Amino acid sequence: MSRIVYVNGEFLPEDEAKISVFDRGFLFADAIYEVSTVLQGKLVDNAAHLARLQRSVDALNMGLPCSLEEIEAIQLEMLKRNDINEGGLYLQVTRGAADRDFAFPKDSKPSLVMFTQSRPVIDTAAAQNGISVVTTPDIRWQRRDIKTVGLLPASMAKQTALDAGANDAWLVEDGFITEGTSNNAHIVTKDGVLLTRALSNKILHGITRKAVLALAEETGITVEERSFTPDEVSNAAEAFITSASMFVTPVVTFNGEPIVDGKPGKVAKRLRELYIAFALKSLK
Template sequence: MTVVFLNGRFINEDEAMISPFDRGFTFGEGVYEVCISVAGKIIDLEEHLARLDRSLNAAGITLPPERSLMPGLMHDLLERNGIKNGFIYIQVTPGKTVRNFIASPTERSTLLMSTGPTPLEESNAYKHGMRVQVIPDIRWGRRDIKTTMLMPQVMAKRAALDTGFDDVIFYDDLGITEGSSSNVFMVKNEGELVTRPVSHQILSGCTRNTVIELTEQNGMTVTERPITRDDLLQAKEIFLTSSTYLVVPVVELEIEGKSKAYSCEETKKIQNIYMEYLNK
């Protein structure tokens, strides 16, 4: 039986109950984080919790009372479920109120944490790459907040799967934003890495930031600037980063009916650099 942490208690998942009037349910009001554990070590833990704090502050959601205890609680949750290599999902919502747009909670915020296994570098996407469609970004203007309101991503990903693709990359008026749950990098022919700079339009990915740091330490040049759709078609390689994807090569891209296949030699090198970081 899977054990979760909910509002101060470790309980079996089938015993976990949240009010039907929780604003995460009635208004989709909530933020989340996903971390991975490698051999029991939670990767980039401080960075994930700092981003959780930023998202909560931006959304006006009160910190859960267990906030200062969360690192220890997360390790305890892994141990209770016998997870060494896996994920930890954290979700915080404002708690329950009457169903009114501006009602303020009078009780604690809701904190849910769960965990489970994940294939990490054994996933098919990590080993063999992904086929990806490039589509317009219809999401809201504060994509830097890691909100639980994920319907546009879910709809886009399902549509891509229905047409034989694995995922999507979004674009707006400035160019490529990000994947449905990942940041986007391209490798230029001369080996330079390019990714969109952090702003309200993209999430500051923890894996993204670590990959930038690691590749620069290994002598690679990383430029943060907007990426156009034409840039992607001219790129040598494209890869996606996230806590659960790690570093995944894009092997085929479709943009407005145009299709291109990509090699992944440089991406494989970056995968190796990142795996060394995870296993150190």
């Protein structure tokens, strides 16, 4: 049975879903998105994702087609119609359809699209064994704090990593790590300090990142928000990523070399446990 997707007011089988060729999300990547994780058929920390959705559309002077409350009601209906237990729910808002022009149209109606993806979230090989990461130059635009669908540079970096036999890429700009292709980057120094880049327009303001840093501080881990270099990663006690789809996942190999013994570290494993407990409490 095909998935049921949502397109501008209609719940449809995925093979019947259509959107205008003039939609600005298609023509200009003039669109933003959010991905909420699904556990036990419910959404994880969804209020935070909807708040970021509002922040993103505001930053682009883009309206929403309906209220956040109505959007969440559609999300919950999507979960029911697709009978999804574990995975993700993708949501995309575009500026809508208008004749092709670089200027923002004045009378277009925003488009809203959603679909679900079933996949393991808690019990994964990546969580158990860790992932490998290589570095590649960060060639993205300068407003990475806005969660737009303009993901071609990130996709290219991901493919570069896969072609090199790694799982993901950490992006480097001016000699410092910015973030991963679809995740925030973190290391733990040999002194036990958790380092992660400070929030700015250079990185996405990760929802999972925010929760994990709060959990780390509650646990007594010292958190320092500052930029760090690839050399600091190579010399770290641990490294890990955070994202909505992968929670806390250890990085065990960096640029072809193991981090310490090449096994998931205790801080990453503990923070993953704590985040899973947090996620289960946040379900809606």
